[in-house]
Amino acid sequence: MSIVQKQNKPGDTSPVLEVPNCAACRQRHLSICAAFGEHELVSFDRVVQHKTIPAKTVLFEQGTMADFVFSVSEGTVRLFRLLPDGRRQIIGFAIKGDFLGTAMSDRHEYTAEAVDTIKVCRIPRLAFQSMLDEKPHLLKKLHEIAGREIHTSQDQIVLLGRKNAEERVAAFLLSYRERLARVFTLSVHIPLPMSRQDIADYLGLTIETVSRTISKLARDKLLVVVPDGIRILDLDRLTQLSDG
Amino acid sequence: MSIVQKQNKPGDTSPVLEVPNCAACRQRHLSICAAFGEHELVSFDRVVQHKTIPAKTVLFEQGTMADFVFSVSEGTVRLFRLLPDGRRQIIGFAIKGDFLGTAMSDRHEYTAEAVDTIKVCRIPRLAFQSMLDEKPHLLKKLHEIAGREIHTSQDQIVLLGRKNAEERVAAFLLSYRERLARVFTLSVHIPLPMSRQDIADYLGLTIETVSRTISKLARDKLLVVVPDGIRILDLDRLTQLSDG
DNA sequence: CGTTTCGTTGATATTAATCAACGAGCGTGG
DNA sequence: CCACGCTCGTTGATTAATATCAACGAAACG
Numbered sequence: 001m002s003i004v005q006k007q008n009k010p011g012d013t014s015p016v017l018e019v020p021n022c023a024a025c026r027q028r029h030l031s032i033c034a035a036f037g038e039h040e041l042v043s044f045d046r047v048v049q050h051k052t053i054p055a056k057t058v059l060f061e062q063g064t065m066a067d068f069v070f071s072v073s074e075g076t077v078r079l080f081r082l083l084p085d086g087r088r089q090i091i092g093f094a095i096k097g098d099f100l101g102t103a104m105s106d107r108h109e110y111t112a113e114a115v116d117t118i119k120v121c122r123i124p125r126l127a128f129q130s131m132l133d134e135k136p137h138l139l140k141k142l143h144e145i146a147g148r149e150i151h152t153s154q155d156q157i158v159l160l161g162r163k164n165a166e167e168r169v170a171a172f173l174l175s176y177r178e179r180l181a182r183v184f185t186l187s188v189h190i191p192l193p194m195s196r197q198d199i200a201d202y203l204g205l206t207i208e209t210v211s212r213t214i215s216k217l218a219r220d221k222l223l224v225v226v227p228d229g230i231r232i233l234d235l236d237r238l239t240q241l242s243d244g
Numbered sequence: 245m246s247i248v249q250k251q252n253k254p255g256d257t258s259p260v261l262e263v264p265n266c267a268a269c270r271q272r273h274l275s276i277c278a279a280f281g282e283h284e285l286v287s288f289d290r291v292v293q294h295k296t297i298p299a300k301t302v303l304f305e306q307g308t309m310a311d312f313v314f315s316v317s318e319g320t321v322r323l324f325r326l327l328p329d330g331r332r333q334i335i336g337f338a339i340k341g342d343f344l345g346t347a348m349s350d351r352h353e354y355t356a357e358a359v360d361t362i363k364v365c366r367i368p369r370l371a372f373q374s375m376l377d378e379k380p381h382l383l384k385k386l387h388e389i390a391g392r393e394i395h396t397s398q399d400q401i402v403l404l405g406r407k408n409a410e411e412r413v414a415a416f417l418l419s420y421r422e423r424l425a426r427v428f429t430l431s432v433h434i435p436l437p438m439s440r441q442d443i444a445d446y447l448g449l450t451i452e453t454v455s456r457t458i459s460k461l462a463r464d465k466l467l468v469v470v471p472d473g474i475r476i477l478d479l480d481r482l483t484q485l486s487d488g
Numbered sequence: 489c490g491t492t493t494c495g496t497t498g499a500t501a502t503t504a505a506t507c508a509a510c511g512a513g514c515g516t517g518g
Numbered sequence: 519c520c521a522c523g524c525t526c527g528t529t530g531a532t533t534a535a536t537a538t539c540a541a542c543g544a545a546a547c548g
Contacts, residue, residue: 041315082403083488091398103391109398131334143383146390147347153397154335154353158325160331161406161448165536196495206479206537211496244327408506440527453504455528 022048022121027073030097030183032227033121037143047127052119059100059112059120066224068122069101074120076193079110080201093154093176093194096183116193160204163244168203169213170242173223174195175231191229223224266292266365270315272342277365279385282454291371296395303344303364312366313345319362320437323354325446330414337420337438339428344380346390350354350385360437364390364402373400392459404448413457415485425452435473 010028022041036044050073053059059070064083077094091110100112106125132139152175157241161172177190194197201206214230217223222234222241230239266277266285275295294317303314306325311378321338335354336342344356350369376383397420403415421434436443443453458474461467466478466485476482 063409077389081398083406085403085488087406087488089402091401103394104387105391105395109395116303136383139387140382140384143348143387143390146387146394150347150390150397151349151353153394153401154325156401157335157397158327160401161445162327162331175475195493201405207495208497208538209536212536214498244329244331407504439525450505451527452529456504459528 017097021045021050025121026074027071029098030139031071031073032138032145033071035135035138043122044131046124049122050119051122052117053114055116055118057114059114059118060108062108062111062207063077064108066106068098069125069128070112070123071121072098072100073119073121074098076115077112077118077120078115078194078198079112081110088135088201089204090198093179093202095179099142099145100151101128102142104129114199116244119203165205165209165213166216167241167244168205169199169210169217170185170222170238172199172203173232174239174242175182177232188232188235189226189229190232193228245364245368255268264287265294266432269317269365271315271340275315275387276343276382276385279379279382284379288367288375291367293366295366296361296364297358299358299360301358304352304477306352308352310345310350311369313343313369313372314367315365316340316342316344318362320359321356321362321364321409322354322359322438324444325329325354332445332450334442335401335425337442337446339423342390343386343471345372346386346422348373348386359442395400409453410446410460411450411488412449413443413461414466414482415453416443416447417476418483418486421476429472432476432479433470435474437451 022028022036022045023038025033027035028041033041033044059077060066060068067134072094074096077098078090078093079092079100080088080090082088093115094112103109104125123195132142155171155175159168173190176192177186180190182187194202196207196210200210203210205213214223214225217227217238222238223230223232235237264464266272266280266289267282269277272278272285277285277288296318300302301314303321304310304312308391314381316338317385318340319344321342321344322334323336323338323344324334337359338356347353376386399419403412407415417434421430422438424430424434438446440451440454444451449457458467461482466482467474467476
């Protein structure tokens with residue numbers, strides 16, 4: 001069972017505000033912002049706030065009013081839901097270029113918490129909503145993102161419903177690798193900023209099972225554990241394993 | 245482990261074509277069609293095909309080209325993915341009013357199969373796509389649907405990742421009840437057209453565990469098993485159980 | 489430099505899967 | 519119309535996978 005870790009509260013977010021400048025943003029072409037033209041970015045700049053947020057800080061909490069939507073431009077965010085007795089299920093990890101607020105519901109459906117130090121762009125939801133109403137191509141882009149989100153959710157449902165521990169860990173490593181590849185270069189080295197507990201809560205396992213499974217994969221020479229992550233040794237076998 | 249049942253192949257679908265008439269469709273206000281005005285419906289009528297399809301028929305298959313999108317107007321559809329060794333995970337059940345094709349990807353991400361006799365409206369994807377491009381309010385409606393889909397996927401992820409057998413069964417019965425309530429009247433009687441195997445494959449369990457769990461809930465007087473479904477006796481306790 | 493957190497590994501417990509048997513309902517064909 | 523074979527759901531006995539409980543070492547942290 002997952003125990004909720006010590007964490008910063010939403011109240012003491014006290015975020016560092018940076019000089020906002022979407023036009024100069026190096027993540028722009030990765031994110032929802034890719035849907036904007038040059039002149040649209042200027043009006044976007046007016047409503048967006050760029051923030052740096054320390055590790056373990058709650059970005060927003062499940063059930064609270066969704067006054068803002070977010071775009072992640074640096075670092076890793078864990079998205080999770082809690083059961084009344086404290087069991088935690090991580091829905092996903094958001095990285096550079098990811099958008100939080102696809103569903104456009106007026107309450108947050110999960111809690112978002114910084115895994116490491118993150119940078120985000122925060123946009124008032126109403127402002128974002130009215131931009132959506134004005135610009136059909138922005139909505140189209142957003143719906144594209146939603147489509148991908150549905151797809152990866154379904155992958156996760158198959159993983160949780162029908163895969164064993166080894167298959168789950170292999171699938172997590174490979175899918176996380178692909179996510180990273182969209183933003184960094186594709187490599188056999190996979191940095192894992194999140195804890196084993198996070199991975200366990202993402203895969204519906206316990207921390208001990210995750211640890212044992214990674215050890216087994218290392219023993220079987222599919223990967224090696226390196227500081228801050230793992231290195232893939234046998235991509236083919238790992239892929240085969242992950243597919244079930 | 246789930247074994248794939250005998251089923252009709254996509255080839256022998258030989259669907260019964262009905263007189264198409266969206267304006268007279270009694271499910272219209274429930275479905276994506278609710279986004280159309282009267283005169284838009286006429287142009288919609290021109291591209292839509294209404295079909296009646298017998299039980300166990302494959303509507304479309306995972307991985308094949310998504311040439312059509314579908315709106316379910318009668319009956320129950322199971323949506324599932326198969327692992328190479330035959331393990332099956334049901335992603336969801338579609339009922340009257342549900343739309344299949346939200347993700348708008350060019351290949352089907354799951355197989356759809358009639359549980360009982362169903363009626364569907366079939367729309368060529370390209371035609372639907374061009375209607376989307378013309379009518380922003382249709383895209384908006386579709387994105388709303390996508391938002392709900394993401395939300396229910398996340399519920400399912402929490403269920404599969406962190407709930408035990410009893411909680412899963414209780415949660416399934418209640419969520420399925422709510423789905424039905426959107427379309428029929430809310431009742432303590434829940435018809436279950438799908439088999440125990442379907443429920444098991446939806447909940448990431450085996451048929452035996454589902455059967456035992458339902459028996460236990462009946463023994464504990466939370467429900468009674470009735471022909472073609474169950475009847476809820478203690479909604480409060482069932483709700484509490486399902487929440488974890 | 490002590491203290492806490494994190495990851496690992498071992499021993500045991502528990503849940504759900506697997507293997508097995510059986511009875512009810514249903515359709516088919518003799 | 520009844521008998522047979524099938525499918526489906528249920529229940530029991532046993533096994534297997536993962537959770538839980540526990541201990542420990544290493545790294546991180548104040």
